[in-house]
Amino acid sequence: MFPFFRYFNFLFLCITLFLSRPCFPARIVSEPVTVVTTETEKTETHNATWHDFSKFLHAERGSHVSGMSELKKYFHRFGYLSLPETTPNFTDTFDSQFESALVHYQKRLGLPVTGKLDSDTILAIVAPRCGVSDAATHGVHATRRYAYFNGKPRWTRGVPMTLTYAFSPYNMIDRVSMPEIRAVFERAFRRWASVIPVSFQETAEYDKADITIGFFLGDHGDGEPFDGVLGVLAHAFSPQNGRFHLDAAETWSVDFERDQSRVAVDLESVATHEIGHVLGLGHSSVKEAVMYPSLSPRRKKVDLQIDDVEGVQALYGSNPNFTFSSLLQSQNSFNLAVGLQAGLSKWIPSLPLTLFILFFSA
Numbered sequence: 001m002f003p004f005f006r007y008f009n010f011l012f013l014c015i016t017l018f019l020s021r022p023c024f025p026a027r028i029v030s031e032p033v034t035v036v037t038t039e040t041e042k043t044e045t046h047n048a049t050w051h052d053f054s055k056f057l058h059a060e061r062g063s064h065v066s067g068m069s070e071l072k073k074y075f076h077r078f079g080y081l082s083l084p085e086t087t088p089n090f091t092d093t094f095d096s097q098f099e100s101a102l103v104h105y106q107k108r109l110g111l112p113v114t115g116k117l118d119s120d121t122i123l124a125i126v127a128p129r130c131g132v133s134d135a136a137t138h139g140v141h142a143t144r145r146y147a148y149f150n151g152k153p154r155w156t157r158g159v160p161m162t163l164t165y166a167f168s169p170y171n172m173i174d175r176v177s178m179p180e181i182r183a184v185f186e187r188a189f190r191r192w193a194s195v196i197p198v199s200f201q202e203t204a205e206y207d208k209a210d211i212t213i214g215f216f217l218g219d220h221g222d223g224e225p226f227d228g229v230l231g232v233l234a235h236a237f238s239p240q241n242g243r244f245h246l247d248a249a250e251t252w253s254v255d256f257e258r259d260q261s262r263v264a265v266d267l268e269s270v271a272t273h274e275i276g277h278v279l280g281l282g283h284s285s286v287k288e289a290v291m292y293p294s295l296s297p298r299r300k301k302v303d304l305q306i307d308d309v310e311g312v313q314a315l316y317g318s319n320p321n322f323t324f325s326s327l328l329q330s331q332n333s334f335n336l337a338v339g340l341q342a343g344l345s346k347w348i349p350s351l352p353l354t355l356f357i358l359f360f361s362a
């Protein structure tokens, strides 16, 4: 399986890749990036998951690199590459089929489309990401970049619709209190409810709830085991299944001031993203959208963007109280705040780590 590594190593890798952005002549780095760790950092080990893929940096068509079959499995898992027809397993050769998959991936993730394993692409691949496959049905309009699950499933409960949700009585976490978890999910559900004619109500009757929420470790019986710290963070099922699972191994946080861990993950951001899946949205290629498949540790991304709103309204219609001008207004204030923040920290490179959530067709 994949080796374990420390968060510092991952950060170092990201910085290395970030700094290597200029186009060097194509070459294959066969040795893993060298990292230096200190005693303090040794206390914070976690799952590298896809860290080893950094050795494929600068590979292109015709390259043959030991272990590339694992990278092909990654592309297969997330919906970009079908299983080989003539051989029992993927080969280690960068062939034309893999090149097409790579181009598709770069387009879906909003990356520069080069058909090569450049630094932007490797950064996106090694980042923790949503386990939900990126294979999905797209919106019909070329300028819309949201997506649905195949068959465009949605909840059908009449209008106005009320969906109930419940927390598992057995599978919760200790590091965040129940009142805090409840408050996080209430805010996350309210954001979606404010744009569509659907309301959400918590219920104690877990067995009868439409949406069932729980935290699980490793293999938890649905064929998509969680993988420890970072990597895949959570997954949800398409309508009208309602299962919503979070990886209990993550350092879930509701307050980054309180949680100083470098691998802390914002629970509210993940909750908001997963609810989008529960409602029927796939992954968006708009990087700012809540439905983009990645999220950095210690980042908060909870405000629905126009792309998210257009996607979910195409499924359920608009909440009569919703106006795009109010959304634009809130986004302008957000952008202003981000602009001010960026101005203060312009020398700190932004590292596009990804938060991922698995998502299955029910």
Ligand SMILES: [Zn+2]
Pocket: 216, 220, 222, 224, 235, 245
């Ligand atoms: Zn699950």
Ligand SMILES: [Zn+2]
Pocket: 130, 131, 132, 273, 277, 283, 292, 293, 356, 357, 358, 359
């Ligand atoms: Zn997702």
